[in-house]
Amino acid sequence: MIENKEISALFHLIDDPDEEVYSTVSDKLISFGKDIIPNLEDLWENTTNEEIQERIESLIHKLHFRDLTEDFIHWKNNDGSLLQGAILIARYHYPEMQTTQVLQEIEKLRRNIWLELNRYLTPLEQITVFTSILYNYYKQQGVEIAYEHPEDFLINKTLETKKGNAISNGIIYLILCEILDIPVKAINLPRQFILAHFDPQFEMIESVAHNSEKILFYIDPLNGQIYSHKDVENYFKRISVPPTNSYFKPMDNKRVIQFLLEELSKCFDDDRNRYKMQELLSLVTLLDE
Known part of the structure; x- marks a missing residue:
């Protein structure tokens, strides 16, 4: 903990009913950075006033979010991996999470899949092996998207519970493909x-009439089911939407992380948590700047 007379004086003002005074105190405390968090936690444990406790919790959240924002800037500027981006999003909900377990689970999956792959397999055979290990051997399950369950969107909980929605399962699938150098990408259907x-040669293929011509087949990350071009054509007919070229363009890591942030933000669309929705959407904007 930081020992500082100024901090002690500020703590005495943390319950000031004047919002302007509290705002000044809050800004000053946040300026000390995350090193002040142990002081705030100690203050929380030694007060019985619920209003003060809520203010302390808000201050700790703001400090974590400021730290997370800086990490997202670093991730964006250094073309970070999809795995690291997904971990950063999980840290929004679990700021004290340790990444070791996530990294170990991903490595275990990578190794199990890699041991079964060989260069003589066709792309379809590769994905059949990949999918069988992830969904049958490892028992990864898919659940429908439910915005009342934010943990279903987070990589740490998806790996821990072996249960995720199409987005979190899909991101794990993409991470493993990225590590194993398998040309699977998310598309914007x-x-x-x-x-x-x-x-595999899609980047070298000359201009084609439609991006879909660069795609061999499609994968549903909810359960690993494989779809053909005909299946996707029928889907577009069913929803009465023309299959324009942009829907078949591969999404890069930044866009996938933005999409996850956008979807996770919908979990907090209520009066009590709307500030979380706004924070997550601010990170989406940050990645575009």
Whole structure:
């Protein structure tokens, strides 16, 4: 903990009913950075006033969020991996989380899949092996998107419980493909989070009439089911939307993380938590700046 007379004086003003005074005190305390968190936690434990406790919790949250924002700037500026981006989002909800367990689980999955792959397998055979290990051997389950369950969107809880929605399962799938150098990318199909296995030479393919021509087949990350071009054509007919080129363009890591932030923010669309929604959407904007 930081020993500082100024901090002690500020703590005596933390319950000031004047919002302007409290705002000044709050800004000053936040300026000390995350090193002041142990002081705030100690103050929380030694007060019975619920209003003061709520103010302390708010201050701690702001300090964590400021720290997280700086980490997102670093991630963006250094073309961070999808794994690191997903971990940063999980830290929004679990600021004290240790990443070791996440990294160990990903490595365990990577190794199990890698041991079963070989260069003689066709792309479809590769994905069949990959999917079987993830969903049958490892028992990863898919659940429908439910905005009342924010943990379903977070990589640490998805790995821990072996249960995730299409987005969190899909991000784990993409992370493993990124590590194993398998050309699977998320694409921007309307109302879906779907993965596509691109032709291994798709970046070298000359201009084609439609981006879908670079795709071999599609993968539903909810359960690993494989879809053909005909299945996707029928989906567009069913929803009465023309299959424009942009829907088949691969999403980069930044866009996938932005999409996860946007969807997670919908979990906090109520009066009590709307500030969380706004914070998450501010990170989306930050990644575009």
